[in-house]
Amino acid sequence: MNIAARNVAGRPIDYDAKGLVERAHKALRAADRILAVAKTGVAAKIAAVNGDVDAVQHSAHGLAWCATTVEGLRQMVSWAEGLNAQAKFNDFEQLILVAAFAEYLAQLAGGIAMNQGEVVRPEALGISKADIRAFEDTAEVQELIATGSSDAVKARLAQLIAEQPNATTFGNAGLDEIHGELVETMRKFALAEVIPFAHEWHLKNEYIPLEVIQKLADLGVFGLSLPEEFGGVGLGKESMCVVSEELSRGYIGVGSLGTRSEIAGELILANGTEEQKARYLPKIASGEMLPTAVFTEPNTGSDLASLKTRAVREGDVYKITGQKTWITHPVRADIMTVLVRTNPAEKGHRGLSMLLAEKPRGSDEKPFPAEGMTGGEIHVLGYRGMKEYDISFDNFPVPAANLLGGVEGQGFKQLMNTFEGARIQTAARAVGVAQCAMDLALKYAMERQQFGKAIYSFPRVANKVVMMAVEVMIARQLTYFSARQKDLGKRCDLEAGMAKLLGARVAWSNADNALQIHGGNGFALEYPISRVLCDARILNIFEGAAEIQAQVVARRLLEAGN
Amino acid sequence: MKILVPVKRVVDAYVKIRVKPDGSGLELANVKMSINPFDEIAIEEAVRLKEKGLATEVVVVSVGPAKSQEALRSAMAIGGDRGILVETAETDVIEPLAVAKILKAIADIEKPALVLMGKQAIDDDCNQTGQMLAALLGWPQGTFASKIAIDGGVIHVTREVDGGLETVKLKTPAIVTTDLRLNEPRYPTLPNIMKAKKKPLEIKTAADYGVNLAPRLKVLKTTEPPVRKAGIKVGSVAELVAKLKTDAGVL
Ligand SMILES: Cc1cc2nc3c(=O)[nH]c(=O)nc-3n(C[C@H](O)[C@H](O)[C@H](O)COP(=O)(O)OP(=O)(O)OC[C@H]3O[C@@H](n4cnc5c(N)ncnc54)[C@H](O)[C@@H]3O)c2cc1C
Numbered sequence: 001m002n003i004a005a006r007n008v009a010g011r012p013i014d015y016d017a018k019g020l021v022e023r024a025h026k027a028l029r030a031a032d033r034i035l036a037v038a039k040t041g042v043a044a045k046i047a048a049v050n051g052d053v054d055a056v057q058h059s060a061h062g063l064a065w066c067a068t069t070v071e072g073l074r075q076m077v078s079w080a081e082g083l084n085a086q087a088k089f090n091d092f093e094q095l096i097l098v099a100a101f102a103e104y105l106a107q108l109a110g111g112i113a114m115n116q117g118e119v120v121r122p123e124a125l126g127i128s129k130a131d132i133r134a135f136e137d138t139a140e141v142q143e144l145i146a147t148g149s150s151d152a153v154k155a156r157l158a159q160l161i162a163e164q165p166n167a168t169t170f171g172n173a174g175l176d177e178i179h180g181e182l183v184e185t186m187r188k189f190a191l192a193e194v195i196p197f198a199h200e201w202h203l204k205n206e207y208i209p210l211e212v213i214q215k216l217a218d219l220g221v222f223g224l225s226l227p228e229e230f231g232g233v234g235l236g237k238e239s240m241c242v243v244s245e246e247l248s249r250g251y252i253g254v255g256s257l258g259t260r261s262e263i264a265g266e267l268i269l270a271n272g273t274e275e276q277k278a279r280y281l282p283k284i285a286s287g288e289m290l291p292t293a294v295f296t297e298p299n300t301g302s303d304l305a306s307l308k309t310r311a312v313r314e315g316d317v318y319k320i321t322g323q324k325t326w327i328t329h330p331v332r333a334d335i336m337t338v339l340v341r342t343n344p345a346e347k348g349h350r351g352l353s354m355l356l357a358e359k360p361r362g363s364d365e366k367p368f369p370a371e372g373m374t375g376g377e378i379h380v381l382g383y384r385g386m387k388e389y390d391i392s393f394d395n396f397p398v399p400a401a402n403l404l405g406g407v408e409g410q411g412f413k414q415l416m417n418t419f420e421g422a423r424i425q426t427a428a429r430a431v432g433v434a435q436c437a438m439d440l441a442l443k444y445a446m447e448r449q450q451f452g453k454a455i456y457s458f459p460r461v462a463n464k465v466v467m468m469a470v471e472v473m474i475a476r477q478l479t480y481f482s483a484r485q486k487d488l489g490k491r492c493d494l495e496a497g498m499a500k501l502l503g504a505r506v507a508w509s510n511a512d513n514a515l516q517i518h519g520g521n522g523f524a525l526e527y528p529i530s531r532v533l534c535d536a537r538i539l540n541i542f543e544g545a546a547e548i549q550a551q552v553v554a555r556r557l558l559e560a561g562n
Numbered sequence: 563m564k565i566l567v568p569v570k571r572v573v574d575a576y577v578k579i580r581v582k583p584d585g586s587g588l589e590l591a592n593v594k595m596s597i598n599p600f601d602e603i604a605i606e607e608a609v610r611l612k613e614k615g616l617a618t619e620v621v622v623v624s625v626g627p628a629k630s631q632e633a634l635r636s637a638m639a640i641g642g643d644r645g646i647l648v649e650t651a652e653t654d655v656i657e658p659l660a661v662a663k664i665l666k667a668i669a670d671i672e673k674p675a676l677v678l679m680g681k682q683a684i685d686d687d688c689n690q691t692g693q694m695l696a697a698l699l700g701w702p703q704g705t706f707a708s709k710i711a712i713d714g715g716v717i718h719v720t721r722e723v724d725g726g727l728e729t730v731k732l733k734t735p736a737i738v739t740t741d742l743r744l745n746e747p748r749y750p751t752l753p754n755i756m757k758a759k760k761k762p763l764e765i766k767t768a769a770d771y772g773v774n775l776a777p778r779l780k781v782l783k784t785t786e787p788p789v790r791k792a793g794i795k796v797g798s799v800a801e802l803v804a805k806l807k808t809d810a811g812v813l
Contacts, residue, residue: 090592166576168594177632181639181755184596189749220752233752243752 012152013098017089024077024101026140031070034108034127034135038066041126043558053554060558061550062120065112067557068478068498069104075477076100079174088172092160095153096171099470102148109136114550115505115540151459158462161469165442169435170469173476175242183242189219190250198251201385202531207332208253208385213287216254221247222261223285226269230281236487237421241428241479248432249439252535253385255429257290260329264291264337266421267354271405271414276356280335292333294357294391295415296326302548304339305349305412309393311340316400318342318355319372320393326378326542329386331367334358338398339415342408349412354404357396372396382534419544420486423496426543427479430503431472433536434510438468440529441514444521455517464513472510475503497544497553504539504546511536563712563734564619565608566674567642568665569601571626571633572685585783597633600680602640603740606747607710608678609641616712617676619643623668625661627652631763638758639750645763648771655777660768662694667771669699674735676717681706681739692739702732706741 013020042056042063049055080097083089109132111119122132135141147153161170168187175183193212201208216222225240226232240259248255261284268280283289300307309322320340330336336357343351362368367389368375375391404414442465445456455461479499485492511533515522522529540546573579573588574596580589597605611617622642624630627650634645648664650656669677682689696703704710704719708727711718717732722741732738750758768775796802806813 088592092592163580164578164594166578172592178755178759181632181636182752185749185752185755215749218751219749224752233756235752235756239752 011091012150012156013094013147017084017094020094020097021077021080021084021089023140023144024073024080024097027101027105027138027144028070028073028077030135030138030141031073031105031108034122034131035067035070037127037131038063038122038125039557042554044126046558053551057547057551058118058120059124059126060554061114061547062112062124063557064498064501064550064553065114065120066108066125067553068502069108069112071495071498072474072478072502073101073104075481076474078481079473079477082174083172088174090172092157092171095157095160096470096473098144098148099153099157099466100148100474101144102146102153103467103470104474105141106145106149109141113505115508115546154459154463154466157466157469158456158459161442161465162446162456162462165446170438171473173473174480179238179242182239183246185219186243186246187249189215190246190254194247194250194254198254198385199528199531201251201253202382202535203525205379205384205387207387208251208257210332212254213257213290216247216258217287221258222287223265224259225262226265226281226285230269230277231285232265232281233285237424237483238480238487240421241424241483244425244428245432245435245476245479248429249436250432251385252383252429252433252538255432256383257329257386259425259429260293261285261287261291262425263293263418263422264335266418267337267404267414268356270417271354271410272356273406275401276404280356284335289334290329290332291335291337292327292330294324294327294330294336294338296324298323298325298390301326302545304415305352306347307339307341307352309338309340310344311338311342311353311355311398313342313400317397318400318403320355320357320396320398322393324391324393325389327375327389327391328383330359330375330389330391331362331364331387334361337404339411342403342411346409350409352411353408354411354414355398356402356404357398358402370396381537382531383538420482420491420493420496422543423500424479424482424486424492426539427475427482427496427499427503430500430507430536430539431476431479433532433539434468434472434475434503434507437507437510437514437529437532437536438465438472440532441465441468441510441517444514444529445517448519461517464517468510468513471506475499475506478502494553494556497549497556500543501546501549501553504549507536507539563611563617563675564621564672565611565617566665566669566672566677567601567605567608567620567622567637568661568677568679568691569605569622569624569633569637570598570680570683570685571595571624571630572598572683575599575684581784581786585785587781587784595629595632597636598680598683598685600682600684600740600742601633601637602680602747603742603744604678604680605637605640605642606745607740608676610745611710611712612641621646621672621674623648623665625656625664625768626650627654634763635758636750638761638763639755640748641754642758642761644761646766647763648766648768650768650775654775655781656775657777657779658688658690659694659778660773660775661691662698663773664768664771665691665695666698667773669695669735675715676734677701677737678710679737679739681741692737696737699735699737701735701737703737703739704730704732705739707738708741708743710738710744 045056111121220233223232228234244259311318338355342353372395375389378388482492482495574594608620620642622637623646625648706722707719708722709720721728
């Protein structure tokens, strides 16, 4: 590979590791001041429209993005400090830090892309020109932006990345030994059992083979964070994160399978009766029972609390009647967590309950061989391997004993309580997909020759890969942080929401730029990047569409006392 | 039957290694390290023998810096019962003979019926330790094993040799070194990774076994392999033949 044209042997930053961390700290404080101003500014905008957040969504969601950007930087500093304390904060990591700060600080001052078409400017957050000037004039902010956005930093990063194109992570991810080992194990598994086959599964719209699911089960993936007394492995969310990330890097379908059980498990573990836990958790943990989540309806997606599917109690059974849609992996699932309305007098979330409904496995020809259940496949762009279905229930029976927790009206609340875990897991999947896009981009860019050299030697190509590495690391650190908070028993809905928001954006932009690097070949179905682009697209839609996610984050930020 | 499995921590097979600019060795700072793949095969085989009830205990041992504990933990995650690390300094150069001497001392204490080890480590490709150990112990050896069958006190080892396959019969105690096709190591499961952290691991030094690590060989220089030159496209068979005659000089 010819990177000689960009060969920068020297160190493109003038200060040492400690100096860099100190500067980053100070710049972070300046960023925090901007965030504080934005909070006040947005609160004032909302007050001016009598508290109607929806009337000023651009600003409110902009605030969520502003806070996400700052939080990303905070977690990068804390990652850097952690590495530095172990003398592992080397050139690669330092350059990633400085590039991350340069980009995100500049975005805080100039505008943050909520997506390609919607950029939130400081004005929309009520940040004055004077505030921005003071921010930009802060010595550390100025210095980090100037250094981190330099060609020299990007060129050196490009070189470091190209030196180890098969690396597990580009830059030390800062995991401890045990989590590092989980990553290596999953990576090895994905390299051998997933990556060589994923694209064919996708192109043929095939299911992920049951043998692969069995292997995941044997590894212990399905019971990863369930307690040992229920047949689980008893690991925490951080482990769940790294496993989901690495499997999703192989194929999003596999990553989503691996921890889909995790969400059903959490729902039952936290809310189930003793009998429900004893009956279902060990089978979910062993992979004997595959779960599916049945919430969305044709007319209720984001506004889940208004859903209409009814469950009517007749003696010892509930009978479910209604339409569900967008249900992932229902045909091969053995147990459904179905959100239904048990009390029609309550139109909102208080009328909802969660049922644990068993069902027989079906096939493509006969997807739902059960009384009172029919459905058809929804053909999708990506996120294949499990298949999505529309489902109609017509007096589908579920034993009354399978009402989650045994009390009606708790369904929505029970589901909300699993959202932290689900968001963290989805953020981790996003990081995995974003990393997969980078892997493909790097490989192609180093192989493809134009004008007599590898296209990686052109800055516009390599810089894309460099920014992928930088943003993956930010999204990853934010995700790990949420997981670690959760493992400590701390509330982390805010950080988890931010991690999901950022992870989904990074997955999409990485996939998009990775495809760009492939040129025309990227547009050919034959190349895996065409799939990864489609797979990446889903992350902004499910588990809280980006707009809903931003709204939730904004609300939390503006809550009293915050 | 007790099985002793020596393992080495080496540069990961996926890593692109680079020579230090001054030619004094390889650039190993911050490079990903893993358990030597042949040793992984050895541990897998030992664990299979134990699972079949043919072995009672699998002891894994490594000679290397403190971080070699990671290799031992990986080996125990596959199923090794306990570990021994003979810790050396990060800067020590450890040659096959020194390792063989240490292993001999450990074999004298542990009295395994079988030492199952990789045929070579993928870092220095020496392919010597097993043979040296057999000589030091005076035990029979079956190298490059692609199949192992145990029948009482006799081990049948199928060896991959140039001409094909050869089967040798060894009386225990014996040394067997593993080749690539012996088995496909399993992925350690998440519970076993966790359990491996709690398995006993003894830390020793070479001095404990009375072995002097001082190297007997001197590395003069390490260089990168020559870079492959770009090929050329020829327009016709005639041109190809001409080039093979003139430029390549092979015809
Ligand atoms: C591949 C795939 C798999 C899925 N798997 C499952 C599953 O297994 N189980 C399940 O129950 N569901 C599943 N879903 C459904 C998914 O959760 C919903 O698609 C999601 O909640 C969004 O709902 P919706 O599609 O109805 O979009 P809508 O709610 O109609 O939203 C459409 C657009 O409007 C925006 N919007 C809506 N409300 C607001 C607002 N108040 N302010 C600003 N913008 C707003 C949204 O952000 C979005 O951009 C899946 C979906 C897909 C595509």
